Amino acid sequence: MSAVLSVQHLAVRYGDLVGVADISIAVPAGSVVALLGANGAGKTTTLNAIAGLVPPAAGRIAWQGRDIAGRPAHAIVAQGLALSPEGWRLFVQQSVEQNLRLGATVLADRSRAAAMLERVYALFPRLAERRRQRAGTLSGGERQMLALGRALMSDPQLLMLDEPSLGLAPAVVERMYEALVQLNETGLPLLLAEQSVELALELADYAYVLQTGRTVLEGPAEELAGNTEVQRIYMGIA
Amino acid sequence: MRIGLGVAAVVLLLAAPAAVGDPFIQRVAALVLLTAISASAWNLIGGYAGQVSIGHAVFFGAGAYASLLVFKLFAWPPIAGAPFGIAVSLVLALLIGVPTFRLRGHYFSMATIAVAELIRIVVGNWPLLGAAVGLMGPAVPRGLADLSFLSPLPYFYIFAAVEAALLWVTWAMARSRTGYYLRAVRAGERAALSLGVPVLRYKLVALLLSAGFTALAGSLYAVMVGYVDPESVLGILVSVQMVIVAALGGAGTLFGPVLGAVILVPVQQATNAAFGGSGSGLTYIVYGAIILAIARFRPGGLLELLHWRPRRAA
Numbered sequence: 162m163s164a165v166l167s168v169q170h171l172a173v174r175y176g177d178l179v180g181v182a183d184i185s186i187a188v189p190a191g192s193v194v195a196l197l198g199a200n201g202a203g204k205t206t207t208l209n210a211i212a213g214l215v216p217p218a219a220g221r222i223a224w225q226g227r228d229i230a231g232r233p234a235h236a237i238v239a240q241g242l243a244l245s246p247e248g249w250r251l252f253v254q255q256s257v258e259q260n261l262r263l264g265a266t267v268l269a270d271r272s273r274a275a276a277m278l279e280r281v282y283a284l285f286p287r288l289a290e291r292r293r294q295r296a297g298t299l300s301g302g303e304r305q306m307l308a309l310g311r312a313l314m315s316d317p318q319l320l321m322l323d324e325p326s327l328g329l330a331p332a333v334v335e336r337m338y339e340a341l342v343q344l345n346e347t348g349l350p351l352l353l354a355e356q357s358v359e360l361a362l363e364l365a366d367y368a369y370v371l372q373t374g375r376t377v378l379e380g381p382a383e384e385l386a387g388n389t390e391v392q393r394i395y396m397g398i399a
Numbered sequence: 400m401r402i403g404l405g406v407a408a409v410v411l412l413l414a415a416p417a418a419v420g421d422p423f424i425q426r427v428a429a430l431v432l433l434t435a436i437s438a439s440a441w442n443l444i445g446g447y448a449g450q451v452s453i454g455h456a457v458f459f460g461a462g463a464y465a466s467l468l469v470f471k472l473f474a475w476p477p478i479a480g481a482p483f484g485i486a487v488s489l490v491l492a493l494l495i496g497v498p499t500f501r502l503r504g505h506y507f508s509m510a511t512i513a514v515a516e517l518i519r520i521v522v523g524n525w526p527l528l529g530a531a532v533g534l535m536g537p538a539v540p541r542g543l544a545d546l547s548f549l550s551p552l553p554y555f556y557i558f559a560a561v562e563a564a565l566l567w568v569t570w571a572m573a574r575s576r577t578g579y580y581l582r583a584v585r586a587g588e589r590a591a592l593s594l595g596v597p598v599l600r601y602k603l604v605a606l607l608l609s610a611g612f613t614a615l616a617g618s619l620y621a622v623m624v625g626y627v628d629p630e631s632v633l634g635i636l637v638s639v640q641m642v643i644v645a646a647l648g649g650a651g652t653l654f655g656p657v658l659g660a661v662i663l664v665p666v667q668q669a670t671n672a673a674f675g676g677s678g679s680g681l682t683y684i685v686y687g688a689i690i691l692a693i694a695r696f697r698p699g700g701l702l703e704l705l706h707w708r709p710r711r712a713a
Binding site for chain 2: 212214233234235237238239244246250251252253254255263264266267311312315
């Protein structure tokens, strides 16, 4: 299995603060990979570094064989890597459709934006119903759909999701995950950071467990699901 | 119907100063427009892009000094210095923008203050630019090109034309792709970045446009007043005034800066007239009070009142 994305010995520093010390992960084509870990383990920082939102201090980030470490965010999105950020970060004053269209910023061919819009509306009919509504008036579940839909608008070849289940009702999370399964079935690889271990391991093929900025454990999801060590690390108990 | 009313109002406002005939009022009207030009120029970056510059005096001063410097060195009409002032402003804008726009938050604001103060001190000690004394324009007009008029009316119409052009540029930018991205940057820079909006590029475009027009405002000021010194065109009050005028009317709205100028400039002139030289510190107090009032009661500026509707009872 060839990895479309491979991160080797990634380090990120915020001034003197170490955000990520040494993380190595790989995302094989068509797979779902989960990053697990407690708050502050480095999941968000890792995703942000891959997306070009924070510059890596060391390490290699290879996307389809090319090193993209340190490239500007817009160049990385244009190469097919999309991030649905933690906390959604929607443009609450703008309409659902305007939010989605901003997601198509990097598409050189504008007519493709219309096709992507149809695809997103087909995946989330609820968003189509609310296309003229301001994003700020949406419910939590709809906001997550919109963040996900917006990330899809760039027609990515890898979708990164930061805490897709955070703050959502269990029924909503269930529907969210069904949508993710649907997306993955079209061949789109997913890389998700998730605090909810059970959910993540249900969806993922392979998972990495992060602790204070390092990968401390990895393995196929079924194996990690039965591993008591995972629960212990996840809870942050030393 | 609405367009007709708008045209009638504009014609009336344009004709009013000529009809009044009082030179003091005509001068205040011209100053209102000049203030509106610099505040509208500031609004491009500070309002639409949400990047609050507190050092726009540096661009204003570049335009003002360039105008009187070409007169001093080559005896050219002052307005011929405007292109040089604009060019210097664009270079300064790049020097400030490229390093600080990579950072988020208040770094840009702080850098603008630092650069403006630095340049004010340098100019104040530079003999070529008249050091602390400043530069003078032509004492007696040598021809129409000097744009030196006894009556404030010609200035009023020149400024009105420039402001109209600037408002058109602002309007065109706001509804273009650039304006669309700038709104996204203002609402959430991080989100815009993660979607692949080239944030740095669009912030620079807005800053360059803004700096260029601010320099033009500075040149027009120098042409009308015929005298510049470090404090009057490079002082921090010049920068703060642009922020306050735009914020008072409504930053990030097309007509906000105009409304702010219409309110603030007469107040300034009145306090100046009432207290004379002894009241020169009063401007700071008035500005401080306005900042407090806007922040407390109407963060969106006065134009927001137009869009405010009482909530309907359920």
